[in-house]
Amino acid sequence: MTETSAAPARTCSYTVRDTPIGPLLLAATDEGLVEVVFHARGRAMERALARLTAALGARPVRTDDPAASPHPALAVAADELSRYFAGELRAFTVDLDWTLSGGFNEKVLRELTASVPFGATAGYQDLADRVGEPGGARAVGAAMGSNPLPVVVPCHRVVESSGGIGGFGGGLETKRVLLALEGVLPEPLF
Numbered sequence: 001m002t003e004t005s006a007a008p009a010r011t012c013s014y015t016v017r018d019t020p021i022g023p024l025l026l027a028a029t030d031e032g033l034v035e036v037v038f039h040a041r042g043r044a045m046e047r048a049l050a051r052l053t054a055a056l057g058a059r060p061v062r063t064d065d066p067a068a069s070p071h072p073a074l075a076v077a078a079d080e081l082s083r084y085f086a087g088e089l090r091a092f093t094v095d096l097d098w099t100l101s102g103g104f105n106e107k108v109l110r111e112l113t114a115s116v117p118f119g120a121t122a123g124y125q126d127l128a129d130r131v132g133e134p135g136g137a138r139a140v141g142a143a144m145g146s147n148p149l150p151v152v153v154p155c156h157r158v159v160e161s162s163g164g165i166g167g168f169g170g171g172l173e174t175k176r177v178l179l180a181l182e183g184v185l186p187e188p189l190f
Contacts, residue, residue, distance in 0.1 A: 008057065009056060009057035009058035010029050010030070010056040010057060010058065010099075011029065011030065011058065011061075011071070012027055012028065012029050012034065012052055012056050012058065012060040012061070012071075013027070013028055013060060013061050013062070013063050013071045013074055014026060014027040014028070014035075014049070014052075014060045014061070014062055014063070014074070015062065015063055015064060015065075015074060015078060016040045016041075016045070016062075017078055017081060017082075019081065019085055020085050020177065020181075021038070021085075021151075021170065021174045021177055021178065022038065022039055022040075022174070023039065023040040023041055024036055024037065024038065024040055024081065024151070025037035025040035025045055025048055026074060026077050026078060026081070027048070027052055027060055027074075028071040028073040028074035028077065028097070029056065029071060029073075029097045029099070030071060031073075031095065031096075031097035031099075032073040032094060032095030032096045032097040033073045033074070033076075033077045033094050033095065033096055033097060033149060033152060034052070034056075034096075034097040034099055034100060034148065034149075035048060035051075035052060035100060035148045035149065036077075036148070036149050036150050036151055036152055038150065038169065038170035038171070038174060039170070051100070052100075055099055055100055056099070073094050073095050073097075076093070076094040076095075077092075077094045077152065080092050080093065080094055080152075081151065081152075084151070084181075085181070087181070090117070090118035090119075091117065091118060092152045094152065096149060096152070096153070098110075100148035101146065101147070101148055101149075104131075104133075104139060104143060105142070105143040105146045105147075107131050108127055108128075108131055108139075108140050108143040108144075109143060109147055109149075109153050109155070111127060111130050111131050112127060112153065112154065112155065112157070112158065113153050113154065115130065116154060116157045116158075118154075118182050119182045119183050119184060120157065120184075121157045121158065121159045121179075121184055122157060122158055122159075123137075123158070123159060123160065123161040124137040124138075124140045124141050124144075124158055124159075124160065124161070124166065125137040125140070125161060126161075127140045127158060128140045140158070141158075141166070141167065144158050144166075144167075144168075144169075145167070145169055147169070150169060150170060151178065154178075155168070155169075156168060156170075156174075156175045156178040156179060157179075157182075157184075165179065165185075
C-alpha cells in the first residue's frame with residue numbers, strides 16, 4: 001500500500017498596513033499576493049492566518065517591513081495600495097496567487113479584474129453574462145463574497161442593477177469609501 005504525500009508547505013509572509021478603510025492584512029507567497037483581509041486585528045486576523053495556514057500548510061510569518069520580505073509581491077502590494085489610497089494609482093500590477101479561489105469564483109474574479117476598470121462599475125448579472133452564465137447573478141454575488149483579494153481584485157465595483165451598491169465583505173461603509181475614492185459616489189460627509 002502506498003501513502004499519498006501531502007503537498008509541500010508553501011512559504012507565506014504577511015504584514016498589516018494602516019489605510020483609510022482601516023488595517024489591511026496583506027499576505028504573499030512566492031507566486032504573488034494571496035490574501036487581503038479587512039479589519040485586520042483580533043479575531044479577523046487570527047481567522048485569516050488560520051485559513052492561510054490550512055491552505056498553504058505552514059503558518060505565515062509576519063514582517064513589519066514588506067520591503068524586507070522574501071516575497072517581493074508583499075512590497076509591491078503595500079506600495080500599490082498606498083498609491084491607490086493617495087489617488088495616484090488606478091490599476092494594480094502586483095502578481096496574484098489564486099490559491100484561495102478556484103472554479104467559477106476565480107473565473108468571475110478574473111473577469112472583473114480584466115474588464116471593470118477604476119471608476120467604473122458592473123452589475124452582478126452583467127458579470128454573470130460576461131462569463132457565460134445567464135441567470136447567474138446570485139452566483140456572482142457569492143463569488144464576490146469569496147474574494148480573497150479585495151480592493152486589488154475590485155469586488156467593490158460590482159453593484160446592483162437597481163442602483164443599490166449591494167453587499168460587501170468589508171462593510172457597506174468601506175464599499176462607499178472605495179467607490180467615492182474612484183469617483184463613482186460622492187465623498188462621504190462624515
